[in-house]
Amino acid sequence: MAKADGKRIRRKARRSPVGASPGTLIADPSAQQTRLTLTLIAAEKTRTVQDAGLNDVVKSRGHWPLVWLDCTGLADIAVVEEIGRIFGLHPLALEDVVNTGQRPKVDFYDDHAFVVLSMIDDPATHRYEQIAVFFGDNFVVTFQEREGDPFDPVRKRIESSSPNRLRTRGADYLAYALIDAIVDSYFAPIEASGDMAERVEDAMLNSPQKQQMLQLQQMRRHINALKGVLWPLRDALAAIVRSEVSCIHAETKVFFNDTLDHAIRLIEMVETERDTMTGLIEMHLSLSQARTNDVISLLTIVSAIFIPLTFLVGVWGMNFDPDTSPWNMPELRAYYGYPAALGFMVAVAVAMYIYFKRKKWL
Incomplete structure (x- = not known):
């Protein structure tokens, strides 16, 4: 793919x-x-x-x-x-x-x-x-x-120029060498994918970003594709090792068995990385949700602090005339009414902040 x-x-x-x-x-x-x-x-x-x-x-x-x-x-x-x-x-x-x-x-x-x-x-x-x-x-x-x-x-x-098995053994050994080269070529991209996952994890722990989820999803898709290739490859190599045909000599099966071990190791690596990708995706979702919750909590606290202040401003902002009745907000004529009202509202806000802090809501 x-x-x-x-x-x-x-x-x-x-x-x-x-x-x-x-x-x-x-x-x-x-x-x-x-x-x-x-x-x-x-x-x-x-x-x-x-x-x-x-x-x-x-x-x-x-x-x-x-x-x-x-x-x-x-x-x-x-x-x-x-x-x-x-x-x-x-x-x-x-x-x-x-x-x-x-x-x-x-x-x-x-x-x-x-x-x-x-x-x-x-x-x-x-x-x-x-x-x-x-x-x-x-x-x-x-x-x-x-x-x-x-x-x-x-x-x-x-x-x-030096003597080697590829020139002294038969066709089955050459076929083994070619197949082994194909199997071993999977190690580098799988290891690179694991290194990339570690880098994404470190960046995600510092600051979760939207593009990290896209990277993880693409990496998991590639790992799933590798899994779909490696499982039947392992079965094919196992069939070669178990075979009783004249074109594969017994001494060559020992080398094919080593390639089979490599394929099994690759499958284990892929399974581990697949679980890692799934865990990182879930962790990204959790971190994103926790970040959203923190933002919502902060906004809630700010709203809670400003609700009583808004109430006070609304009450003092009503159009009452103290000349009509002594009950119509006589404090509107106070010489220090404005700074006193601001000071009182600041005191209310500070008191609520200290209360939220003691409750560990902040």
Whole structure:
């Protein structure tokens, strides 16, 4: 879910037309142009082909122990279908690739596995992107909606001259490294959200402001979106750990189990922050209500002080003539009547203030 021009944009899963044949691939009109990056991996050397063609992919098959094809942009359906034919990918899985917005999941087929994940490709706007990962005996294929991913550390490890597991182990370990990078990329925005919540809390305790409620509500919305992504992600990783398929070796499951632990930790962090956001929103409402009550109390006290003064002013302001009768306010002719009346009213106001203070109403 992202924001544009102050408005929320809801991400909806695309679906094939009603009645379409299973495995029908239909491009999204807004999809980016397809671009292929081919990474060829051996224990002694590696090679990366930018803007690779399908012929490069076909030639690499059988000549390199491990092939990683990264497809960015899903506009060219013909290329997606040809990739599926080259690697023997299941058509139903390819349908999930182009119909973005899928729930994170894992599916196992005869000779390969298919994992759908969501990753944050723009932490500033909390924009999510679907990424699909296929892996078999000697290949890994990834499909991304657009440029930008957390795979740079994995690429650097592959290109490193020092020996490492990514160049000596199989495709399942490379798939683990990519999935682990996606899972770990959630830590930074979640921790940043927690830091932001602490800053808002400190500012709110000093002076509650209206915009703080808006910030908290937006942060809680983002946390809820993360929760909706991380729970199915945990289930998918648990399914991989429990799986008994030939394309995932037992020693690699140990690493997948570590990634599962990371996902569980992320869920715990999200749950904690969600409770924190809810508590801060309730505290903001309480502080705002308390501030309103203080204002109302002050206005009530001021009104209570001025009520008797207003009564006195009203009585002395009546048009009585002391020449008509000695009962018609003879004090109107007093030499010091005006300052005496003001002094008396001040004394009444001070006496009421002291009384309210002793009652702790002020």
